[in-house]
Amino acid sequence: MRCRMPWLAIVGSFSVNGVAELHSNLLAQGLFRDFFEMWPEKFNNKTNGVTPRRWLAAANPQLAEPITETVGDGWHADLSRLERLKDAVGDAGFAGCWNSIRRANKERLAGLVAHYTGVKFNPGALFDVQVKRIHEYKRQLLNVLHVVHLYNRIHRGETDGWVDRCVLIGGKAAPGYIRAKEIIKLINNVAAVVNSDPVVGDRLKVAFIPNYNVSKMEVICSAADLSEQISTAGKEASGTGNMKFMMNGAVTIGTYDSANIEIMQAVGEDNFFLFGLHADEVLELRNHYRPQQYIDQDDDLRGVLQLLEAGHFNAEEPGIFDGILDSLKSPHDPWMTLADFRSYVDAQQRVEQAWLDREQWTRMSILNTTSSGVFSTDRTIAEYNDDIWRLQPME
Numbered sequence: 001m002r003c004r005m006p007w008l009a010i011v012g013s014f015s016v017n018g019v020a021e022l023h024s025n026l027l028a029q030g031l032f033r034d035f036f037e038m039w040p041e042k043f044n045n046k047t048n049g050v051t052p053r054r055w056l057a058a059a060n061p062q063l064a065e066p067i068t069e070t071v072g073d074g075w076h077a078d079l080s081r082l083e084r085l086k087d088a089v090g091d092a093g094f095a096g097c098w099n100s101i102r103r104a105n106k107e108r109l110a111g112l113v114a115h116y117t118g119v120k121f122n123p124g125a126l127f128d129v130q131v132k133r134i135h136e137y138k139r140q141l142l143n144v145l146h147v148v149h150l151y152n153r154i155h156r157g158e159t160d161g162w163v164d165r166c167v168l169i170g171g172k173a174a175p176g177y178i179r180a181k182e183i184i185k186l187i188n189n190v191a192a193v194v195n196s197d198p199v200v201g202d203r204l205k206v207a208f209i210p211n212y213n214v215s216k217m218e219v220i221c222s223a224a225d226l227s228e229q230i231s232t233a234g235k236e237a238s239g240t241g242n243m244k245f246m247m248n249g250a251v252t253i254g255t256y257d258s259a260n261i262e263i264m265q266a267v268g269e270d271n272f273f274l275f276g277l278h279a280d281e282v283l284e285l286r287n288h289y290r291p292q293q294y295i296d297q298d299d300d301l302r303g304v305l306q307l308l309e310a311g312h313f314n315a316e317e318p319g320i321f322d323g324i325l326d327s328l329k330s331p332h333d334p335w336m337t338l339a340d341f342r343s344y345v346d347a348q349q350r351v352e353q354a355w356l357d358r359e360q361w362t363r364m365s366i367l368n369t370t371s372s373g374v375f376s377t378d379r380t381i382a383e384y385n386d387d388i389w390r391l392q393p394m395e
């Protein structure tokens with residue numbers, strides 16, 4: 001016997017919601033369309049949040065202090081008050097304070113990375129971070145392709161206006177998810193080659209941090225410059241890592257997916273690095289996806305795949321990444337990683353441009369924090385209560 005649990009849940013429920021606007025719309029228009037047509041009033045949206053008590057006040061007390069000085073105490077229970085920080089965006093004194101706190105947090109994270117991996121991150125470099133469960137839809141592989149592309153650029157001498165970058169990847173794989181474990185192995189192998197190459201030097205460092213958990217995330221999210229939220233559009237329900245990073249002043253590079261869309265709306269398109277296919281384009285492309293086309297048209301992508309296929313990162317373990325490489329080049333690759341490669345690399349170049357203008361980057365960083373109020377769990381829970389539970393708040 002087969003039991004369709006989501007259908008049963010919808011029939012038995014008073015209210016049904018996705019956890020970000022896009023996700024709620026995809027449920028109503030796609031997966032559960034029949035139910036939506038029958039009971040439209042059941043369906044609604046409740047965008048996730050994260051608690052500012054843990055993810056700002058406790059994780060980043062250094063940054064919480066000048067925030068309290070500027071906007072007062074109330075933000076712990078009313079995160080929309082962070083908006084008041086906007087007045088301080090142009091203030092050189094505040095920007096200097098912001099940067100010195102971020103610098104100290106980056107030194108703290110560099111210590112954690114060195115302790116667990118032995119890799120030395122230079123706190124002056126751009127900290128480029130992707131931490132989340134390892135899954136093909138989250139596309140840690142796209143991140144790795146970009147790292148290999150940077151490695152190729154260094155070896156080709158294309159280093160004018162170079163931005164030193166420390167790439168941190170972390171996350172657990174489900175015990176039976178072999179491909180996810182292969183992805184971790186690939187990240188570690190690429191890191192070993194890149195980090196020991198004297199030609200690369202300090203320009204690029206790569207580390208995979210083991211046993212990713214919330215305690216590590218407290219240190220990580222308060223020190224990240226760039227938050228990688230690069231899932232195949234339509235596949236990530238909401239994400240909450242994206243919110244923790246934003247709240248602590250990281251700038252997002254992301255697809256038009258999940259709560260990324262709402263993050264971009266809150267902070268403004270100028271302060272978000274958007275790239276890639278949209279969910280409807282992913283659906284449409286499924287019918288005629290030909291990865292080889294992207295390879296033929298893109299020298300950079302071809303260079304990256306050639307290096308991987310030559311076994312450059314697995315000289316002593318021939319063939320171990322063949323499964324990954326075959327999946328990337330398959331017309332049936334559900335995650336369409338190669339389709340977004342060019343757009344991702346171009347967005348990363350915009351990141352480099354922005355990073356080189358330190359004043360602009362600091363502005364973007366502060367604006368991410370000031371615009372993160374809507375991603376407090378207090379707002380989420382208030383919506384659940386107003387629309388669904390109808391409980392009286394306790395005094």
Ligand SMILES: *Cc1c(COP(=O)(O)O)cnc(C)c1O
Binds near residue numbers: 133212217
């Ligand atoms: C926030 C968090 C997640 C969720 O991360 P996403 O990027 O939203 O997938 C997973 N694990 C830990 C330890 C976290 O702190």
